[in-house]
Amino acid sequence: MRILVIGGSGFLGSELVRQCVASGHDVGATYLTRPGEHPEVAWLPLDVRSRADAAAVAGAFRPEVTINAAYRQADWTTTADGAAHVALAVAEAGGHLVHVSSDAVFSGAAPCYDETCAPDPVNPYGAAKAAAETAVKAILSGAAIARTSLIIGSGGSPHEAFVRSLATGRVEGVLFTDDVRCPVHVADLAAALVELAAARMAGVWHVAGADAVSRYELGVLIARRDGLDAARLPSGRRADTTLPGPYELRLDCAATQRRLRTRLRGAREFLAPPAP
Ligand SMILES: NC(=O)c1ccc[n+]([C@@H]2O[C@H](COP(=O)([O-])OP(=O)(O)OC[C@H]3O[C@@H](n4cnc5c(N)ncnc54)[C@H](OP(=O)(O)O)[C@@H]3O)[C@@H](O)[C@H]2O)c1
The missing domain is CATH 3.40.50.720 (NAD(P)-binding Rossmann-like Domain)
Incomplete structure (x- = not known):
């Protein structure tokens, strides 16, 4: 092709x-x-x-x-x-x-x-x-x-870079617990x-992932996969800010998934830490 x-x-x-x-x-x-x-x-x-x-x-x-x-x-x-x-x-x-x-x-x-x-x-x-x-x-x-x-990738996305920076104290910020997506x-x-x-x-x-997770939960999953201390990730509520934009966006991908061979894994699956 x-x-x-x-x-x-x-x-x-x-x-x-x-x-x-x-x-x-x-x-x-x-x-x-x-x-x-x-x-x-x-x-x-x-x-x-x-x-x-x-x-x-x-x-x-x-x-x-x-x-x-x-x-x-x-x-x-x-x-x-x-x-x-x-x-x-x-x-x-x-x-x-x-x-x-x-x-x-x-x-x-x-x-x-x-x-x-x-x-x-x-x-x-x-x-x-x-x-x-x-x-x-x-x-x-x-x-x-x-x-x-x-x-999200295997380390290369800006979202993962932000989580790494937060977990290692290189930047200040919070991950929202009330801002939900399907990575x-x-x-x-x-x-x-x-x-x-x-x-x-x-x-x-x-074409989105099967799990709806908050930005905070996503951060914890990324930190654990990368062997970082998830307890260092600051959490917050988007509702306490003046940021414009949607809070919770859940894409229902069922009809698309039925037509595709590619399985759209959820974040909890693709970010699971490697087996010991
Ligand atoms: N990233 C996410 O989490 C996310 C979420 C939902 C949807 N999307 C959608 O996914 C798509 C890809 O996102 P991504 O994260 O891969 O984006 P990205 O890494 O920022 O890449 C954007 C690409 O667009 C090129 N570009 C920017 N301005 C351009 C212009 N005026 N003319 C031609 N090319 C231009 C960039 O070229 P240079 O690198 O050479 O500047 C780069 O190749 C977008 O449609 C975005 O809306 C992304």
């Missing part, structure tokens, strides 16, 4: 690239600031804020499938307009699109959200991701939109996205 990973230099993008190369796919990957590390990959500079540049990259590489994992949390133009530019580029160059979205499109007012739920974002990042979904659907009705949650392992997420791409699956898919 000839596959283009937009945002291939990012955390999720790097794992997508790694898995696609390992499976023998013909891989192109884009970066904004610096290329990733896989030498087998055609690294292509791309700023998705430019509609013309997105069209030029897709037109030159001619992918059979494109997975868009590019975003910038505080930049509407990258996250929303950029997603539209990528969808337009794929519409023009041909092929299937998998667009990576987020649980942040939801407010958290409902106990949980399945694939049929309409976005009701409450912060600018969620609004940009919701706008991106609307644009992708309007431009390419056959595209897959994959909503995910906190992405997913980056390897499970990437495998699921490649499945959606390979099978040309269309529509909205929920």
Whole structure:
């Protein structure tokens, strides 16, 4: 499969690239600031804020499938307009699109959200991701939109780095006990996205982990896996702050899981400490 990973230099993008190369796919990957590390990959500079540049990259590489994992949390133009530019580029160059979205499109007012739920974002990042979904659907009705949650790895994610810094006293902060997500392992997420791409699956898919955990519980799990003192992790309540955004976001992934071979493990499973 000839596959283009937009945002291939990012955390999720790097794992997508790694898995696609390992499976023998013909891989192109884009970066904004610096290329990733896989030498087998055609690294292509791309700023998705430019509609013309997105069209030029897709037109030159001619992918059979494109997975868009590019975003910038505080930049509407990258996250929303950029997603539209990528969808337009794929519409023009041909092929299937998998667009990576987020649980942040939801407010958290409902106990949980399945694939049929309409976005009701409450912060600018969620609004940009919701706008991106609307644009992708309007431009390419056959595209897959994959909503995910906190992405965790085997040490490499910013969430894990933050927990390590807290547990070793290098930074100050707290982990909220009332801020709940369904973390997913980056390897499970990437495998699921490649499945959606390979099978040309269309529509909205929920690709998050099976366990809903608070940021504090997630921190404790990470600290224990990494052999750090979880008792040093400070806890707090988001309700005691003025931070905007959803408190509890539970993605119901049952319908998506039934269609995938990849098992979406929960955080309690993938962060279990190695057996002695
Ligand atoms: N991380 C999470 O916990 C989480 C949770 C829910 C959903 N998501 C979604 O998952 C996806 C990937 O997240 P991630 O954590 O892997 O992100 P990341 O590590 O921050 O990577 C973002 C990627 O986007 C690229 N990028 C940024 N601005 C760009 C622009 N203007 N034009 C082209 N490329 C640009 C970056 O390039 P450079 O590195 O070269 O600058 C990088 O390759 C995003 O859609 C995000 O919304 C993430």
